[in-house]
Amino acid sequence: MAKAAFLGLGVMGFPMAGHLATAGCAMTVYNRTAAKAGQWAERHGGAAAATPREAAAGAEFVMACVGDDDDLRSVVLGPDGAFAGMAKGAVFVDHTTASAEVARELAAEAAKLGLGYIDAPVSGGQAGAENGQLTVMCGGEAADYARAEPLIMAYAKASRLMGPAGAGQLTKMVNQICIAGLVQGLSEGLAFAQKAGLDGEAVVDVISKGAAGSWQMENRHKTMLADTFDFGFAVDWMRKDLRICLAEARNNGARLPVTALVDQFYAEVQAMGGNRWDTSALVKRLR
Known part of the structure; x- marks a missing residue:
């Protein structure tokens, strides 16, 4: 396998970089908190x-999250920065959930330097990263993606090139838009079941x-039924993602009325002290 680098060793990056090492890549890592990189x-x-x-x-490939x-x-x-250290022909793969605008900006800078650039946000959360079961949505040039795909599959169960630079980030926005509506619907359904005196577990089983x-x-x-939320994808992170979705919608003319409403519901959860609660904590504001 290739010589690779990984930048950002949070709850996602730490295990993702680990999977690359297990796959045989010669790894160098960087983290803003140096002690984490040492660990x-x-x-x-x-x-x-x-x-x-x-x-x-x-490094032939540099990943970031x-x-x-x-x-x-x-x-x-x-x-x-990483671009200053990369040699021509190397490929940068960004797993950050960010804007399509920054993906296009950095892809253009990479092209000037003779580098490849893939925007490759992921879905699957911390558990998916730890178990190597992430879904990866990619944007960029086909040749660059073809080179990077074998490394991406070290921590993914599925990966697909969706289009040019920015297409991966746009696809992740669709993912988050869909999740926002699903979690709100599930929250309302479970809260309703409990108010109606039903056995929530039995309802879901059916x-x-x-x-x-x-x-x-x-x-x-x-x-959600147990009112336990000290795990998972944090409300703060979801609000950051929905902010990106709503900004992009203002640019492209898409209408996101439910997403905008759920974003405000998440603001209420934050006001309850739930910044780091899992996104399923939406149900808490209904009780």
Whole structure:
């Protein structure tokens, strides 16, 4: 396997980089908190670098998974950024959920330097990253994607090129729009069942086998009924993603009335102190 670097070792990046090491890649990692990079190297081997540029030096592929557009720019651009350390022909694969605008911006910068660039946001959460079962939506040039796909599949169950730069981020927006509506619908249904005096577990056992069934229902109904939310995909992260979706909709003219409403419901959850609760905490505001 290739020589690769991974930038950003949060709850997603740490296990994703681990899967690359397990697959045989020669790894160098970077994290803003250096101690985390040291912990990763101690567990998985490889090297920890002090800057993104040092991590990217000599790498055929550089992966990143950071917080938002500005975080991404900070690890890519500038004298200590990854692009400054990458050689012509290397490919940058960004797993951050960010805007399509920044994906196009950085893809254009990469092209000037003779680098490949793939925007490749993921779905599947922390569990998907840990188990190597992520779904990856990609944008970029077909030749660059073909080279990167074998590495991506070290931590993915599915990956697909959706179009040119930005198409991966746009597809992730569709994913988050759909999830927002599903979680709100499930929250209302479970809250209704409890108010009606029904056994929520029995209700889900029946309706999950029909048209109402979904991943959210299967994986979140038990904890929603138990009023337990100290895990999973944080409300803060979902609001960041929905902010990106709503901004893109203003640009392209799409109408997202339900998404905008659910975003405000998440603001109410934040006001309840639920910034780090799982997104299924929407049900809490109905009780």
